[in-house]
Amino acid sequence: xxAISRDDVAHLAMLARIDLSDxxxxxxxxxxxxxxxxxxxxxxxxxxxxxxxxxxxxxxNVTRPDVVRPSxxxxxxxxxxxxxxxxxxxxxxxxxxx
Amino acid sequence: VTSDITRASAAELAxxxxxxxxxxxxxxxxxxxxxxxxxxxxxxxxxxxxxxxxATARSIDKRRMAGEELHILAGVPIAVKDIAxxxxxxxxxxxxxxxxxxxxxxxxxxxxxxAAGMPILGKTNLDEFAMGSxxxxxxxxxxxxxxDLERIPGGSGGGSSAAVASYMAPLAIGTDTGGSIRQPAAVxxxxxxxxxxxxxxxxxxxxxxxxxxQAGPVSRTVLDAALLHSVIGGYDxxxxxxxxxxxxxxxxxxxxxxxxxxxxxxxxxxxxxxYQPGVRARFEESxxxxxxxxxxxxxxxxxxxxxxxxxxxxxxxxEASSNLAKFDAMRYxxxxxxxxxxxxxxxxxxxxxxxxxxxxxxxxxIILGTYALxxxxxxxxxxxxxxxRTLIQRDFAAAFEKADVLVSPTxxxxxxxxxxxxxxxxxMYLNDIATIPANLSGIPGISLPSxxxxxxxxxxxxxxxxxxxxxxxxxxxxxxLEAALVERWGGxxxxxxxxxxxxxxxxxxxxxxxxx
Numbered sequence: 384x385x386a387i388s389r390d391d392v393a394h395l396a397m398l399a400r401i402d403l404s405d406x407x408x409x410x411x412x413x414x415x416x417x418x419x420x421x422x423x424x425x426x427x428x429x430x431x432x433x434x435x436x437x438x439x440x441x442x443x444n445v446t447r448p449d450v451v452r453p454s455x456x457x458x459x460x461x462x463x464x465x466x467x468x469x470x471x472x473x474x475x476x477x478x479x480x481x
Numbered sequence: 482v483t484s485d486i487t488r489a490s491a492a493e494l495a496x497x498x499x500x501x502x503x504x505x506x507x508x509x510x511x512x513x514x515x516x517x518x519x520x521x522x523x524x525x526x527x528x529x530x531x532x533x534x535x536a537t538a539r540s541i542d543k544r545r546m547a548g549e550e551l552h553i554l555a556g557v558p559i560a561v562k563d564i565a566x567x568x569x570x571x572x573x574x575x576x577x578x579x580x581x582x583x584x585x586x587x588x589x590x591x592x593x594x595x596a597a598g599m600p601i602l603g604k605t606n607l608d609e610f611a612m613g614s615x616x617x618x619x620x621x622x623x624x625x626x627x628x629d630l631e632r633i634p635g636g637s638g639g640g641s642s643a644a645v646a647s648y649m650a651p652l653a654i655g656t657d658t659g660g661s662i663r664q665p666a667a668v669x670x671x672x673x674x675x676x677x678x679x680x681x682x683x684x685x686x687x688x689x690x691x692x693x694x695q696a697g698p699v700s701r702t703v704l705d706a707a708l709l710h711s712v713i714g715g716y717d718x719x720x721x722x723x724x725x726x727x728x729x730x731x732x733x734x735x736x737x738x739x740x741x742x743x744x745x746x747x748x749x750x751x752x753x754x755x756y757q758p759g760v761r762a763r764f765e766e767s768x769x770x771x772x773x774x775x776x777x778x779x780x781x782x783x784x785x786x787x788x789x790x791x792x793x794x795x796x797x798x799x800e801a802s803s804n805l806a807k808f809d810a811m812r813y814x815x816x817x818x819x820x821x822x823x824x825x826x827x828x829x830x831x832x833x834x835x836x837x838x839x840x841x842x843x844x845x846x847i848i849l850g851t852y853a854l855x856x857x858x859x860x861x862x863x864x865x866x867x868x869x870r871t872l873i874q875r876d877f878a879a880a881f882e883k884a885d886v887l888v889s890p891t892x893x894x895x896x897x898x899x900x901x902x903x904x905x906x907x908x909m910y911l912n913d914i915a916t917i918p919a920n921l922s923g924i925p926g927i928s929l930p931s932x933x934x935x936x937x938x939x940x941x942x943x944x945x946x947x948x949x950x951x952x953x954x955x956x957x958x959x960x961x962l963e964a965a966l967v968e969r970w971g972g973x974x975x976x977x978x979x980x981x982x983x984x985x986x987x988x989x990x991x992x993x994x995x996x997x
Contacts, residue, residue: 396848400809422792425868437867439678464811464813478826
């Protein structure tokens with residue numbers, strides 16, 4: 384497992400949509416390298432013959448009948464929105480200008 | 482009378498309420514007064530709801546006077562960890578990104594608490610999004626351990642453990658992803674139970690790691706924990722991972738408090754090197770008390786537990802990075818515009834908001850999870866961690882062939898000083914080394930006080946683990962051990978905690994200093 388570089392952390396922060404400052408990037412790349420080195424130990428025992436477990440209890444395809452049931456009103460769903468317009472969430476522009 | 486009320490267990494309060502010796506309003510007001518007196522020092526609560534709690538209490542008193550059949554805990558006040566959403570009451574998860582958010586609905590456990598007629602005193606502090614073992618990662622400042630105000634109350638549920646330990650509430654809600662109910666219980670001399678995964682609904686709990694999170698009771702006695710477990714447990718169609726079965730008979734088991742003939746497995750890998758001498762000494766005494774009470778002790782080996790911490794710190798950040806993606810500044814929560822950008826895009830607003838709204842530990846784990854899930858690294862990190870999870874489940878299965886329950890110290894150390902580990906994430910993560918395997922496996926666990934460490938006079942905890950869906954065993958063994966320990970101590974362990982100075986006493990003391 385290769386060490387994590389400052390550029391890697393900057394790229395991950397972009398993917399995770401967190402606008403880290405330069406100081407945060409410096410600090411975090413050091414910390415993450417230490418943590419990653421420690422957690423990479425899982426590879427010592429994770430051999431090909433061991434199946435992965437994603438969930439503690441054996442469950443598959445829990446579904447419910449497709450019927451209408453009570454839910455939040457538009458008014459209460461919008462109540463905590465930073466900005467609303469015409470009974471909808473108002474968001475900044477989605478596309479880059481070319 | 483007021484101090485009698487706040488020192489009483491939930492079971493005693495319930496009894497006095499049902500015999501009409503006290504009213505629900507008196508019980509609630511006594512706890513609100515206690516909060517007013519000591520929470521300035523402890524800082525367990527993020528929000529109080531005195532008005533709402535008293536309104537519930539008044540309604541319960543009225544219904545009781547009318548002769549209505551009420552829930553056994555009707556009128557017994559409770560504190561709720563601020564990660565369970567409460568309709569009309571602020572819910573922050575300890576984060577700036579949710580500052581001032583008023584949820585439009587109740588978590589299922591809150592609905593159940595309300596249906597039982599329990600007044601909700603307020604919301605308790607936690608590490609941001611439950612990421613931590615000390616409450617130091619709360620955006621609103623740390624909670625202080627009532628045994629020593631310079632020390633941590635555990636985490637993430639340190640607000641709930643401290644509230645219960647300092648008699649501000651007889652009961653509280655916790656959530657446990659890697660030990661956040663059990664570790665705070667251990668370091669504050671209280672009781673905390675993580676039920677079987679799926680035993681308590683997760684609907685309306687702000688998710689940290691969905692395959693690990695589980696809500697449970699925080700209390701001062703094993704019986705009280707069982708009472709609250711019975712209120713919040715059970716099937717919920719709103720949670721697709723909820724177990725469709727009745728709540729295990731935890732109350733009956735706590736009342737029976739019997740360990741005769743039970744096989745108690747001591748886990749070889751939990752309790753050796755790295756554990757404080759006083760923690761180990763109190764643990765060994767507790768095991769001996771169980772033997773004296775008629776149990777049989779066997780040693781079990783769970784070699785994969787050595788990899789549990791590593792697997793946990795891959796699985797948790799991976800799931801958390803996905804769960805926390807919903808905080809995008811669009812529908813609720815903080816929205817911050819990037820500086821010096823005209824007409825910023827949605828992406829730029831998201832990134833600026835998440836940088837401003839999340840604390841260091843949350844950012845660290847989101848980045849770590851994003852890395853572990855990214856293509857090229859997925860197999861080596863997240864995939865391998867999932868395999869370790871299988872190995873840990875196999876270890877538990879083998880151990881439960883030999884033993885009915887497993888035991889270990891809950892934490893390697895007693896409460897550490899605030900600030901001591903804040904700059905060393907790996908040292909902080911080690912606090913949960915004994916509690917994490919249960920979450921990875923979905924099995925239930927309880928922590929109860931085992932005594933005070935000789936070297937520092939601080940509380941130590943013992944953890945009991947049982948097979949999935951056999952939560953009642955925790956309560957049977959826990960109650961039996963608790964009875965033996967309390968007899969030995971000549972009273973509850975919390976009776977040995979130093980008395981907290983009240984706000985009035987503190988201001989009088991300050992006044993004297995000023996005059997002198």
